[in-house]
Each structure stands twice: as structure tokens, then as C-alpha cells.
Amino acid sequence: MRSLILDDDKDVCEYIGSVLQESGVDYEIFLDPLEALAGMNGGKYDFAFVDINLPNMDGLSFSRRFKAKFPDADIIFITGYGDYDKAVQAIKIGAYDFIEKAFRRLDITMCVARLMEKRRLCQDQKRMAVLEFANDLTLELMHELRNPLAAIGGFAKLIYSRDYPAEKLKQYTKIIFEESVRLEKGLNEVLVHLKAGAAKTRTREVRDGKDSSRR
Numbered sequence: 001m002r003s004l005i006l007d008d009d010k011d012v013c014e015y016i017g018s019v020l021q022e023s024g025v026d027y028e029i030f031l032d033p034l035e036a037l038a039g040m041n042g043g044k045y046d047f048a049f050v051d052i053n054l055p056n057m058d059g060l061s062f063s064r065r066f067k068a069k070f071p072d073a074d075i076i077f078i079t080g081y082g083d084y085d086k087a088v089q090a091i092k093i094g095a096y097d098f099i100e101k102a103f104r105r106l107d108i109t110m111c112v113a114r115l116m117e118k119r120r121l122c123q124d125q126k127r128m129a130v131l132e133f134a135n136d137l138t139l140e141l142m143h144e145l146r147n148p149l150a151a152i153g154g155f156a157k158l159i160y161s162r163d164y165p166a167e168k169l170k171q172y173t174k175i176i177f178e179e180s181v182r183l184e185k186g187l188n189e190v191l192v193h194l195k196a197g198a199a200k201t202r203t204r205e206v207r208d209g210k211d212s213s214r215r
């Protein structure tokens with residue numbers, strides 16, 4: 001996992017970073033929101049710790065732009081005394097959690113643990129969706145292929161088991177040919193789906209690999 005840390009207090013950033021490091025999370029520190037916007041093009045972030053009160057741009061404005069670029073990322077706001085109204089606004093833009101100054105190491109550790117559990121559940125849901133899609137595709141394939149296979153087998157058996165006049169054989173052969181074309185078309189459609197899924201998987205693996213190499 002990878003996190004962005006944005007606070008104009010370097011000590012706060014480094015404190016959060018040290019806890020993230022203990023949790024096995026890579027991170028980048030920024031002290032200014034404009035610098036963060038300019039420098040966060042190096043890869044994907046899973047979440048961000050963002051101070052609500054920042055110079056040059058407040059944390060809420062920055063977070064809107066951050067979420068536009070990384071819609072799946074979660075935001076944990078760093079709040080201080082008297083930030084209640086801003087915290088309410090943060091909820092409206094999809095804040096995941098808050099930590100109040102002065103927070104403890106345990107506060108950050110528990111927050112990251114909840115984020116990791118959330119990510120794990122999301123991955124499980126994605127895997128279940130893939131399995132359901134594969135199951136639906138298999139059932140559809142079985143249904144689509146059963147009829148042409150039965151027709152090909154049935155008419156081939158007729159031709160093999162008895163002597164038929166040439167006209168009849170031609171008719172049966174035509175049916176077998178048409179059903180084989182139908183069968184091939186169904187298999188090609190399945191192949192297209194499988195290739196598309198494999199291409200998406202390779203693209204995701206390459207992207208994740210690039211993200212890892214930047215850490």
C-alpha cells in the first residue's frame with residue numbers, strides 16, 4: 001500500500017511516516033498542497049493523510065482534486081481544535097476517518113489497520129465478482145453449445161449408421177456444417193471475452209509493477 005502525507009508541519013509528517021513504515025506502508029511527504037499536486041503524478045495512492053488547515057490551499061480543496069485523480073483512495077484528515085465545521089464538510093466529500101492533534105501512534109496504527117481490512121474486503125468482493133462472471137459465462141456457454149453439439153452428433157450418427165440417398169446425405173451434411181459454424185461462433189465469442197479479461201489483468205499487473213518500482 002502507498003500513502004501520501006500532507007501537512008505543513010514536517011515533524012507531524014515524519015511522525016505519521018514512521019508509523020506507516022512500521023505497518024509496511026510506503027509513503028511520500030509533502031509540506032505544501034501545490035507541491036503535492038505537482039508531485040503526485042508518480043503513481044497510485046491507496047490513501048492520504050491530509051491536514052485540513054494548509055497554506056496556499058485548504059485541505060478540503062486539495063482533497064477534492066486528490067479524489068478526482070485517485071477516486072478509489074481514502075482520505076484521513078488531520079484536524080485540530082475548532083475544525084468541526086470543516087470536518088462536516090470533509091464527510092460530504094467522502095473522508096474516511098479523522099485523527100485529531102495531538103494524536104498517538106496507536107491512533108494511526110488502528111486507522112491503517114482499518115484501511116487494510118477495508119482493502120482486503122474490497123479485493124474479496126472483486127474476486128467474488130470475477131468468479132460469478134466466470135460461472136455465468138460457463139453456464140451460458142454450456143447452454144449455447146449443447147444444441148449444436150447434439151445436432152452435429154445426431155446427424156453424424158445417422159449418416160454413419162445407415163445408407164442414405166445422396167440428396168438426404170447432402171441435407172444432413174448441410175445441417176452439420178451450419179451447426180459447426182454456430183458452434184465456432186459461440187467459441188469465438190467466449191475467446192474474445194477471455195482475451196479481453198487477460199489483457200485487463202496484464203495491464204493491471206504492469207501498472208502495479210510500475211507503481212512498485214517507484215516506491
